[in-house]
Every structure is written in C-alpha cells, then in structure tokens.
Amino acid sequence: MTHPEPVLKMYKYHVWANGVIIDRLKELPQHIYHKDIQSGFSSVSKVLSHIYLTDYAWFDIISGNSMNEAMASSDQLREVVEKKSIEEMKKIFLDLSERNKALLNSQEDMDKVIVVDNPYAGLLETSISESVLHVVTHGSYHRGNIATMLRQMGHTSVMQDFGLYLYSK
Incomplete structure (x- = not known):
C-alpha cells in the first residue's frame, strides 16, 4: 500500500511549479498572456488553461x-477559464490545489484501483498514485511548452524543476 506522503509531495511540487510559472507570467507585459502565436497551442493562456482543466478532470476521476x-x-x-487574467488564474489554481490536497489527504490507499474509461483510448486500470503522477508529469510537459512560447516571444521563462523545488523547501 503506497503511503500518501510521496504522492502528496509530488503534487505539492506540481502546485509550486505552477505558481512559479504564473508568477513569471505576472512579471511580463500583460498582452503576452493571451497573445496569439504559432505553436502547439495558440496562446500561453490556452496552455495554462489546459493544465488547469486537466488537473480539474483527473481529480474529478480520483473523486469517483x-x-x-x-x-x-x-x-x-x-x-471561462481561457478568458481569465493571469491574476485570476493564480487564484483558481490555488483554490483547486487546496481542494485536491484535501482529497489526497483523505485517501487511505494511494494504490486503490480506479478504472478510467477514456473515450479515445479505452479502459485503463490505474491507481490514485499513478493518476496524480500523470497530473504532475502532464503539468511539467506543458509548463515546458509555456517556456518555449515565451522564448518565441523574446522573453525568458523561469526554472521550475523538481530539484529546484527540493532546494527551495
């Protein structure tokens, strides 16, 4: 049985990294956040919204x-989420993370099997811990997209890797 602490630690890293990139976006000229660019996503706001909505969906699944x-x-x-300002995004990410941390803290067995019926990929038997790790790695991947998009627009991103998180604690 997986103890909740390592899974919660990874989720806390994800929350921290989202906060780091959001804080960086707040430092940049406001128009950058919604600016249309040629990339995998059409704007930074769409990428950040995608991270938020995916977190939202997976924790709904973890909830049953x-x-x-x-x-x-x-x-x-x-x-609604895609139209929010970066300041509003910071708040809804914080609210969602508090809800999700409470859910994870209430789980007695992180190895509990959940069955996901993905309309695109079919049935998957997975666990709560694997689902949380998916959320974490998914967020890391897309924060990397944001870093690339910022560079394309002539701005720097910010470090937000797990090692830095460990040093910051």
Whole structure:
C-alpha cells in the first residue's frame, strides 16, 4: 500500500511549479498572456488553461466520477477559464490545489484501483498514485511548452524543476 506522503509531495511540487510559472507570467507585459502565436497551442493562456482543466478532470476521476463526467465538467469551464487574467488564474489554481490536497489527504490507499474509461483510448486500470503522477508529469510537459512560447516571444521563462523545488523547501 503506497503511503500518501510521496504522492502528496509530488503534487505539492506540481502546485509550486505552477505558481512559479504564473508568477513569471505576472512579471511580463500583460498582452503576452493571451497573445496569439504559432505553436502547439495558440496562446500561453490556452496552455495554462489546459493544465488547469486537466488537473480539474483527473481529480474529478480520483473523486469517483467517470472520465466522461470529468471531461464534461472541465469542458463546461473551458471558455471561462481561457478568458481569465493571469491574476485570476493564480487564484483558481490555488483554490483547486487546496481542494485536491484535501482529497489526497483523505485517501487511505494511494494504490486503490480506479478504472478510467477514456473515450479515445479505452479502459485503463490505474491507481490514485499513478493518476496524480500523470497530473504532475502532464503539468511539467506543458509548463515546458509555456517556456518555449515565451522564448518565441523574446522573453525568458523561469526554472521550475523538481530539484529546484527540493532546494527551495
């Protein structure tokens, strides 16, 4: 049985890294956040929204909802989230992380099997801990997209890797 602490530590890193990139975005000229650019995503705001909505959906699944229910809930939020300012994003990320940390703290067994019926990939038997690690690695991947997009627009990003997180604690 996986103890919740290592999984919670990785999730706390994810929350910290999101905060680091959001704080960097707040330092940049405001128009950068929603600016249309040619990249994997059409704007930094769409990438950050994607990270948020994916976190939202996966924690819905961890809570016991089906993937279809979780995707429908996050799809309903998409348009509103994509239009938010970077300051508003900081707040909703914080609110979501507090909710998610409470959920993880309430889990007695991180190895508990959950069945995910992904409409694109089919059935997957996974665990709560693997689902959280997916959220963490997914966020890291897309924060990397943001770093690349910022460079394309002539701005620097900021370090937010796990090693730096360990040093910062």
